[in-house]
Amino acid sequence: xxxxxxxxxxxxxxxxxxxxxxxxxxxxxxxxxxxxxxxxxxxxxxxxxxxxxxxxxxxxxxxxxxxxxxxxxxxxxxxxxxxxxxxxxxxxxxxxxxxxxxxxxxxxxxxxxxxxxxxxxxxxxxxxxxxxxxxxxxxxxxxxxxxxxxxxxxxxxxxxxxxxxxxxxxxxxxxxxxxxxxxxxxxxxxxxxxxxxxxxxxxxxxxxxxxxxxxxxxxxxxxxxxxxxxxxxxxxxxxxxxxxxxxxxxxxxxxxxxxxxxxxxxxxxxxxxxxxxxxxxxxxxxxxxxxxxxxxxxxxxxxxxxxxxxxxxxxxxxxxxxxxxxxxxxxxxxxxxxxxxxxxxxxxxxxxxxxxxxxxxxxxxxxxxxxxxxxxxxxxxxxxxxxxxxxxxxxxxxxxxxxxxxxxxxxxxxxxxxxxxxxxxxxxxxxxxxxxxxxxxxxxxxxxxxxxxxxxxxxx
Amino acid sequence: xxxxxxxxxxxxxxxxxxxxxxxxxxxxxxxxxxxxxxxxxxxxxxxxxxxxxxxxxxxxxxxxxxxxxxxxxxxxxxxxxxxxxxxxxxxxxxxxxxxxxxxxxxxxxxxxxxxxxxxxxxxxxxxxxxxxxxxxxxxxxxxxxxxxxxxxxxxxxxxxxxxxxxxxxxxxxxxxxxxxxxxxxxxxxxxxxxxxxxxxxxxxxxxxxxxxxxxxxxxxxxxxxxxxxxxxxxxxxxxxxxxxxxxxxxxxxxxxxxxxxxxxxxxxxxxxxxxxxxxxxxxxxxxxxxxxxxxxxxxxxxxxxxxxxxxxxxxxxxxxxxxxxxxxxxxxxxxxxxxxxxxxxxxxxxxxxxxxxxxxxxxxxxxxxxx
Amino acid sequence: xxxxxxxxxxxxxxxxxxxxxxxxxxxxxxxxxxxxxxxxxxxxxxxxxxxxxxxxxxxxxxxxxxxxxxxxxxxxxxxxxxxxxxxxxxxxxxxxxxxx
Numbered sequence: 021x022x023x024x025x026x027x028x029x030x031x032x033x034x035x036x037x038x039x040x041x042x043x044x045x046x047x048x049x050x051x052x053x054x055x056x057x058x059x060x061x062x063x064x065x066x067x068x069x070x071x072x073x074x075x076x077x078x079x080x081x082x083x084x085x086x087x088x089x090x091x092x093x094x095x096x097x098x099x100x101x102x103x104x105x106x107x108x109x110x111x112x113x114x115x116x117x118x119x120x121x122x123x124x125x126x127x128x129x130x131x132x133x134x135x136x137x138x139x140x141x142x143x144x145x146x147x148x149x150x151x152x153x154x155x156x157x158x159x160x161x162x163x164x165x166x167x168x169x170x171x172x173x174x175x176x177x178x179x180x181x182x183x184x185x186x187x188x189x190x191x192x193x194x195x196x197x198x199x200x201x202x203x204x205x206x207x208x209x210x211x212x213x214x215x216x217x218x219x220x221x222x223x224x225x226x227x228x229x230x231x232x233x234x235x236x237x238x239x240x241x242x243x244x245x246x247x248x249x250x251x252x253x254x255x256x257x258x259x260x261x262x263x264x265x266x267x268x269x270x271x272x273x274x275x276x277x278x279x280x281x282x283x284x285x286x287x288x289x290x291x292x293x294x295x296x297x298x299x300x301x302x303x304x305x306x307x308x309x310x311x312x313x314x315x316x317x318x319x320x321x322x323x324x325x326x327x328x329x330x331x332x333x334x335x336x337x338x339x340x341x342x343x344x345x346x347x348x349x350x351x352x353x354x355x356x357x358x359x360x361x362x363x364x365x366x367x368x369x370x371x372x373x374x375x376x377x378x379x380x381x382x383x384x385x386x387x388x389x390x391x392x393x394x395x396x397x398x399x400x401x402x403x404x405x406x407x408x409x410x411x412x413x414x415x416x417x418x419x420x421x422x423x424x425x426x427x428x429x430x431x432x433x434x435x436x437x438x439x440x441x442x443x444x445x446x447x448x449x450x451x452x453x454x455x456x457x458x459x460x461x462x463x464x465x466x467x468x469x470x471x472x473x474x475x476x477x478x479x480x
Numbered sequence: 481x482x483x484x485x486x487x488x489x490x491x492x493x494x495x496x497x498x499x500x501x502x503x504x505x506x507x508x509x510x511x512x513x514x515x516x517x518x519x520x521x522x523x524x525x526x527x528x529x530x531x532x533x534x535x536x537x538x539x540x541x542x543x544x545x546x547x548x549x550x551x552x553x554x555x556x557x558x559x560x561x562x563x564x565x566x567x568x569x570x571x572x573x574x575x576x577x578x579x580x581x582x583x584x585x586x587x588x589x590x591x592x593x594x595x596x597x598x599x600x601x602x603x604x605x606x607x608x609x610x611x612x613x614x615x616x617x618x619x620x621x622x623x624x625x626x627x628x629x630x631x632x633x634x635x636x637x638x639x640x641x642x643x644x645x646x647x648x649x650x651x652x653x654x655x656x657x658x659x660x661x662x663x664x665x666x667x668x669x670x671x672x673x674x675x676x677x678x679x680x681x682x683x684x685x686x687x688x689x690x691x692x693x694x695x696x697x698x699x700x701x702x703x704x705x706x707x708x709x710x711x712x713x714x715x716x717x718x719x720x721x722x723x724x725x726x727x728x729x730x731x732x733x734x735x736x737x738x739x740x741x742x743x744x745x746x747x748x749x750x751x752x753x754x755x756x757x758x759x760x761x762x763x764x765x766x767x768x769x770x771x772x773x774x775x776x777x778x779x780x781x782x783x784x785x786x787x788x789x790x791x792x793x794x795x796x797x798x799x800x801x802x803x804x805x806x807x808x809x810x811x812x813x814x815x816x817x818x819x820x821x822x823x824x825x826x827x828x829x830x831x832x833x834x835x836x837x838x839x840x841x842x843x844x845x846x847x848x849x850x851x
Numbered sequence: 852x853x854x855x856x857x858x859x860x861x862x863x864x865x866x867x868x869x870x871x872x873x874x875x876x877x878x879x880x881x882x883x884x885x886x887x888x889x890x891x892x893x894x895x896x897x898x899x900x901x902x903x904x905x906x907x908x909x910x911x912x913x914x915x916x917x918x919x920x921x922x923x924x925x926x927x928x929x930x931x932x933x934x935x936x937x938x939x940x941x942x943x944x945x946x947x948x949x950x951x
Contacts, residue, residue, distance in 0.1 A: 108758070110759070111757055116760045123760075292757070407569070408647070411650055411651040413647075414521065415521025416521065418521055421646060421647070422646070423647075424740070427784070460786050461784075465781035468770055468779075468780050468781075471719075471766075474761070
């Protein structure tokens with residue numbers, strides 16, 4: 021059934037995918053790189069090649085550090101297929117993809133899944149209103165279109181939020197306020213791991229710089245117990261309740277939310293790979309060995325999709341997985357692999373500290389108001405989910421059946437973790453025991469015509 | 481939440497799918513205390529893979545007891561829907577305005593006609609149908625594609641939301657005092673005095689009646705009560721689309737529109753054992769047939785697909801049995817859990833409550849395979 | 852309002868959004884172009900919820916618009932083309948038949 025065969029298929033052209041391709045092509049392996057965006061770079065290096073011409077300085081040094089990788093990738097000789105969406109990987113390693121209205125199947129001896137991360141949902145009342153975006157979305161607008169809001173309020177916590185506010189300030193945009201939900205509880209649990217974080221002093225220094233510039237250029241509101249976004253047909257403002265009991269209301273039509281990034285597990289779960297609940301990072305991640313090999317002998321995971329580590333860790337992870345595959349194809353490079361393993365560990369040394377510092381408080385992980393929408397796609401509210409729980413729904417899939425949460429196009433990317441935690445909290449089971457939605461292909465929607473284009477007429 | 485105080489019930493139902501829920505609900509509404517034991521959230525769960533048809537046409541064409549039973553259930557369905565609506569959950573979306581099975585060739589039309597004609601003959605006027613040629617079908621479904629030759633229309637057919645049905649049955653069961661225990665698959669069943677003892681991972685329970693309604697797992701459980709159920713999995717794949725404006729006046733055998741707006745499109749019949757992966761070639765074929773039926777659906781997006789395992793007996797008809805060695809033990813399985821929900825909730829639950837399967841169900845015993 | 856943070860130059864491209872003429876730049880991301888033009892609501896979802904772009908990376912499916920007659924296009928995944936006709940899309944009509 022398959023049209024083309026490759027030795028290596030890499031899914032995702034962010035730092036992990038690009039770096040992996042450099043290693044596999046250098047070793048002479050036939051490599052295809054499939055990505056659903058129009059340009060390489062994934063999200064962290066989005067629009068980088070184009071920005072190298074106009075060079076918006078406010079995007080910062082680390083962004084431009086990705087340029088060399090992007091250039092090398094463009095020259096490496098891999099077959100690069102952008103604007104191409106993978107909707108399934110079968111258990112016989114066929115990759116079903118759709119491009120320009122037509123579906124295809126390709127096969128590969130080895131597959132590297134490097135599909136990156138998504139933001140942890142932040143369900144607050146009013147978060148579905150037009151004008152509310154994720155911080156990642158706001159940052160993408162800066163990168164992709166040099167657009168920034170002139171009245172932005174940022175809500176949440178985490179490095180991506182601080183970086184984006186910093187970029188806003190450097191771009192000359194007036195940030196109305198930053199509502200920082202990091203609290204003493206987070207600091208207490210993170211401090212014991214600070215020594216490990218000191219292995220990456222440049223990362224810490226960068227973070228301190230962002231926080232200092234933010235403090236000096238905008239109002240930072242802390243000790244907030246609840247946040248809600250007001251407005252009818254679009255966002256009009258944010259109302260925060262302080263832990264001390266007071267309230268602060270801020271007018272704004274553009275509110276950007278962020279409370280961390282988590283691996284995007286939709287493709288890996290739909291492929292049937294084993295996953296584990298990562299207690300420290302409070303999210304799901306595929307089970308892999310140290311080189312990124314998944315529970316399937318032929319499939320590797322590299323980059324944030326296997327566990328959050330950031331762009332540099334992702335690139336090394338891509339190299340590491342690719343080297344492991346190259347070794348299995350008869351060209352072992354033990355020292356190189358060891359070097360990648362050690363560098364990978366080094367980049368990940370800051371995670372125990374960061375994961376704990378920026379784990380959102382439970383009252384922000386869960387919605388606080390009954391009418392808050394939890395499943396955006398199907399407009400299922402917290403109250404609706406509680407009603408389904410009262411009807412006896414005891415797991416995410418039964419709950420999905422009872423109230424439609426998770427049945428929309430996004431297949432749980434915007435609600436899954438919240439629903440899981442609501443169920444765990446209701447049943448008393450752990451997050452790991454509660455489990456997650458059973459994800460199925462197509463991992464992204466595909467039209468009937470595209471599906472039908474895959475094969476001949478219905479066999480009677 | 482998962483600890484329950486009581487350990488003695490009038491009836492225990494093993495299996496929280498459509499069969500178990502309908503029977504459990506039916507028993508509970510007759511005043512019996514019911515414990516429903518369910519396996520894991522990610523177990524095989526045929527009931528959650530259901531298409532949602534309340535379908536009469538063709539059923540039991542060559543086995544009159546099944547035709548009678550199906551017709552009976554179809555007639556009882558409005559009563560079930562009305563009762564369940566009182567549980568207050570989302571509307572079940574029961575529509576019994578008729579249904580179509582679309583034919584893409586003259587041969588298909590002929591085959592269908594012969595089957596339905598045979599069914600009509602032994603139903604003494606109770607079963608009605610009409611073969612619609614292309615022109616007549618076009619009046620009902622103007623968008624049919626050029627490959628469509630016609631359809632068999634049956635006024636008794638309909639559809640419902642099978643997931644909301646499960647929710648309503650479960651809510652109803654709980655409201656009637658029933659208890660549902662998840663992650664509590666049955667491991668052991670034996671007699672203890674005049675009662676039946678059921679062992680699960682969540683503890684032991686006692687009852688006067690046990691109903692095995694665990695789908696494919698019934699094959700393992702039935703011997704524990706001195707019965708047999710020869711069941712095999714038959715895989716079926718379904719795709720679901722994004723929501724569209726309401727445009728399908730009637731459900732068809734392979735394509736129906738839910739009240740929420742999405743189209744459910746099937747299907748396949750595969751003998752591949754306990755295998756539930758979605759195959760791109762199969763769903764491609766499903767898409768192909770959908771577009772042959774309604775070409776205007778070309779740009780409609782499929783948002784998910786699944787494969788589920790039908791609980792299939794050798795002849796495809798239900799297996800209903802009560803144990804002789806363990807009085808009060810019943811084993812119930814079928815693959816038409818939606819259509820038969822009403823008969824299960826009312827009639828079958830009634831038989832079980834009175835501890836005796838009625839004569840009308842004799843033909844469904846496993847014994848029919850022993851000739 | 853969204854403002855440009857770099858000098859705006861580039862070939863102008865003409866779009867229509869719900870009948871209104873909008874200008875964009877050649878190579879623009881469609882969602883970005885609409886936001887720049889002050890349009891934050893791209894559609895009405897189930898239960899008549901107004902929605903607009905959220906993630907800008909193709910995973911939230913909120914930025915769905917109808918382009919040149921084809922519905923359910925993710926605006927954040929599309930580059931503008933001169934003459935593109937875009938419409939806000941409304942939730943499918945299932946009113947009266949469904950309660951949820």
